[in-house]
Amino acid sequence: MSKGTIVLAYSGGLDTSICIPLLKERYEYTRVVTVAVNVGQRDEEIETATAKGKKFADRHYTIDAREKFVRDHIFPAIKANGSYEGYPMGTSLARPLIAEEVVKIAKKEGASAVAHGCTGKGNDQLRFDVIIRSAGLDVVAPVRELNLTRDWEIRYAKEHRIPIPVKKGKPWSMDENCWSRSIEGGRLEDPAYHPPEEIYLWTVSPQKAPDKPEMLTIGFEKGVPVALNGKKLKGYDLIQKLNVLAGAHGIGRNDLIEDRILGLKARENYEHPAATVLLTAHRDLEGLVLSRQEIAFKHIVDDKWSELAYMGLVAEPLYSALNAFIDTTQERVNGLVDLELFKGSVRVLGRSSPDSLYSNDLVSFDSESLDQCHAIGVSHYYGIQARILKQRSKKKR
Numbered sequence: 001m002s003k004g005t006i007v008l009a010y011s012g013g014l015d016t017s018i019c020i021p022l023l024k025e026r027y028e029y030t031r032v033v034t035v036a037v038n039v040g041q042r043d044e045e046i047e048t049a050t051a052k053g054k055k056f057a058d059r060h061y062t063i064d065a066r067e068k069f070v071r072d073h074i075f076p077a078i079k080a081n082g083s084y085e086g087y088p089m090g091t092s093l094a095r096p097l098i099a100e101e102v103v104k105i106a107k108k109e110g111a112s113a114v115a116h117g118c119t120g121k122g123n124d125q126l127r128f129d130v131i132i133r134s135a136g137l138d139v140v141a142p143v144r145e146l147n148l149t150r151d152w153e154i155r156y157a158k159e160h161r162i163p164i165p166v167k168k169g170k171p172w173s174m175d176e177n178c179w180s181r182s183i184e185g186g187r188l189e190d191p192a193y194h195p196p197e198e199i200y201l202w203t204v205s206p207q208k209a210p211d212k213p214e215m216l217t218i219g220f221e222k223g224v225p226v227a228l229n230g231k232k233l234k235g236y237d238l239i240q241k242l243n244v245l246a247g248a249h250g251i252g253r254n255d256l257i258e259d260r261i262l263g264l265k266a267r268e269n270y271e272h273p274a275a276t277v278l279l280t281a282h283r284d285l286e287g288l289v290l291s292r293q294e295i296a297f298k299h300i301v302d303d304k305w306s307e308l309a310y311m312g313l314v315a316e317p318l319y320s321a322l323n324a325f326i327d328t329t330q331e332r333v334n335g336l337v338d339l340e341l342f343k344g345s346v347r348v349l350g351r352s353s354p355d356s357l358y359s360n361d362l363v364s365f366d367s368e369s370l371d372q373c374h375a376i377g378v379s380h381y382y383g384i385q386a387r388i389l390k391q392r393s394k395k396k397r
Contacts, residue, residue, distance in 0.1 A: 002114070003113075004029065004031065004033075005033060005107055005114050006029040006033070006111055007102055007105050007114050007115070008102075008115040009037075009115070010053050010057070011175075012045065012050075012053070014150070014164045015118070015119070015143050015173075016117035016158050018160070019115055020056045022164075023142065026146065026253055027140060031161065033059045034049075034059075034060045035101065036050060037098040037102070038063065038065060038098065039065055039066060040179070040225070041176045041178075052162075052163070056162065063071075063105075066178065067234075069094060069178070070236045075149075075224050075235060075237065078225065079223040079327065080305040081282060081283050081306075084310040085260075086256065087181060087272070088272045088276060090179045090181070091123075091177070093307055093309060096315075098128075101321060102114055103132060106135075112138060116139070117143055118141055119144055119148075123259060123260050123311075125141060126312060127311070128312075129141075131312070159342075165175045173185035178239050178240060179239065179274070188269060190267070191257060193267075195255060200370065203246075203250055203253050204248060204249075204250050206250035209344060213278060213340045214341045214342070215338065215340055215341075216228065216229055216245065217229050217230065217334050217336050218277070218278065218336070219232075220243070220285055220333055223329075225282075226244065242277055242278065245274040245341070246360065248273065249342060249343065249344070250343060251276050251341055252272045252274070252275065253344070254269070254270040277339065277346050280337060282333070282337075285337050285353060286329075288351050289332045289333055289334070289357060289358050290329060291357065301322050302326075304318070304322060332355035334358070336353075354368075
């Protein structure tokens with residue numbers, strides 16, 4: 001019995017490409033509609049997904065969500081210093097937005113289900129599923145439900161004359177948006193394997209980076225980057241320029257063992273030049289304008305925000321509450337941060353802000369604005385409980 005129309009979240013890669021015939025052959029859907037969402041992938045990736053979607057699906061949509069991705073997901077991530085286990089998140093930030101855009105098309109097409117190409121071992125299945133199910137739609141995941149392997153998928157694609165971007169000897173699985181690029185699969189799954197240079201597209205090897213450092217200045221308003229070297233830029237354009245600039249200096253590579261949502265450890269390789277620079281600058285500027293108590297508590301909030309974002313739980317009420325707190329702290333995160341890019345590293349050279357809590361007059365050893373004698377009374381009480389305990393322990397001996 002045929003099931004009518006299903007909408008497929010489509011990237012044009014191996015997993016989603018084989019889903020088109022599978023949804024008809026194995027699931028008996030009569031009509032497959034593909035949706036590619038542009039969140040800052042390379043132009044050729046979007047062009048390929050669009051061409052393949054139009055060729056193999058019954059109908060195809062390509063949605064430009066780049067500005068929305070930056071405004072609604074990347075900017076909040078910058079404000080929250082968003083990182084997971086030591087690296088700037090990228091894929092996890094884009095998945096909820098992609099799912100939301102696909103759901104919109106599903107509603108438009110009158111579909112009762114949305115399909116995706118996620119495996120049953122990764123994180124993306126959960127990030128997609130929670131959005132799709134929240135919209136009242138069914139989820140179909142052929143790769144997960146049919147327990148498919150990469151080798152089987154490659155053979156199936158060849159049998160159906162579907163062009164794919166991977167080869168059996170180099171089955172890299174790549175995901176890209178304007179904030180981050182991930183590379184996994186094949187021999188990269190071995191934690192001891194040394195990744196070849198060919199997997200990197202955004203960054204040069206630090207050894208091949210220029211021998212001369214490059215200085216730049218990032219301008220922030222309310223926690224959001226708004227200017228590069230004094231020139232005002234839209235968020236997407238600023239990020240793209242920084243990806244090129246920092247990538248040329250070998251900045252923004254991560255090779256790590258990551259704990260997935262399901263508890264599986266996975267070897268992951270990432271590129272995120274702009275993210276590395278902007279998060280470094282943002283954290284530093286916060287140190288200038290936020291109070292010690294704000295910074296200490298915000299570390300806790302940032303960690304929880306990052307965990308929820310990593311899991312794709314953007315509809316969780318706590319996520320909204322954390323964003324509300326973070327936005328309040330960002331009212332004073334205004335100013336300039338000067339940085340140096342050199343051989344794979346980014347270093348803060350200086351920072352300034354109209355909302356700075358730093359007082360050169362108060363902290364200077366040559367200033368008499370604060371009477372040093374006032375600190376004598378504080379010193380008498382400082383650490384008094386520990387001193388009492390130490391004295392008592394001596395008497396008991």
